[in-house]
Amino acid sequence: MRRRHRRLTAQADLDITAFLNLMIVLVPVLLLGMVFTQIRMIELNFPGMEAGQAPASENFRLVVTVIPGGLEVADSERGLIEVLPVKDGGQDYQGLSALLQQIKARMPEKTDVTLEVGPDVDYQTLVTVMDTVRSYPAVVAASVVEAELFPDVSLMDAGEDRTLAQSASAADGGGV
Template sequence: MRRRHRRQHSQPELDITAFMNLMIVLVPVLLLGMVFSQIRMIELNFPGMESGKGTSAEELQLVVTLRPSGLTVATSERGVIRSLPPVEGLQDFAGLRETLKQIKQQVPEKTDILLEVAEEIDYQTLVTTMDTVRSYPAVVAASVVQAELFPDVSLGNATAGPTVDLARAGEGV
């Protein structure tokens, strides 16, 4: 007769040190990656969408028209203030910023602006224009901060002519 020897079956120990090392490295890398992948959101106002708010005739309306042929800054009081043709095929954002800074010095309490955009304008140009009309870099106490220009941006379609009444068109700020 044969004897059957029962072998003792033992459960091998689970070695998770490699997995723990992976987690120790992976968790900080993923947490750092979250900081750099934030989604940016731009708040917009659309003309005529707010009920109960009407624009009065005396209120200054500032309009920046963005077309492939250039930028136009106009107000309801003075008409076209400045036309900025493209510089080397690109829109003149520096000229727009300087014009808006001069307007902001004259009417510091104004925060809203209407941005009229032609259909031919690409998305990146639109976002750059919106960033330009919202703020500009300024040096305060030896550090660069974003100074406010016109943070309340409303969007509209650029028609054949500007939205504001240009009967009293003037040049210069």
């Protein structure tokens, strides 16, 4: 006896509702995430000279020392220019900017500065000091623009036992 088998004629439905729901949620989330992940880069130079290169003695080398006790602005060959101790629990960024604007007015062609950073200085303080030495807000033709100070920033380490120097005074020949 022969058996008859019926063939199934039903078609399987492809249910992609869950996949479409995932795409509807995932695509906007990924697109929104792209806007919030912008990275800002600051170009740095590290101090040092090429082999056989001798430094010119008449060059003014501006050095800003950043330590938890405050900021020091100095010429590497002539000595201390100004000491800016910590004010109200934070670094004196406005005083640093004003001092650097005075130095820039005297030497407009100077574009480099060396930041000497202590080991206990936090990252946000370092970035804020870098932004402060690179530019300052200035009003030009009724709009605020970023005026250039010293955009070529070099980094170097300050000693672990580095403390804030005594304030320079006009009687000592210090100051701007």
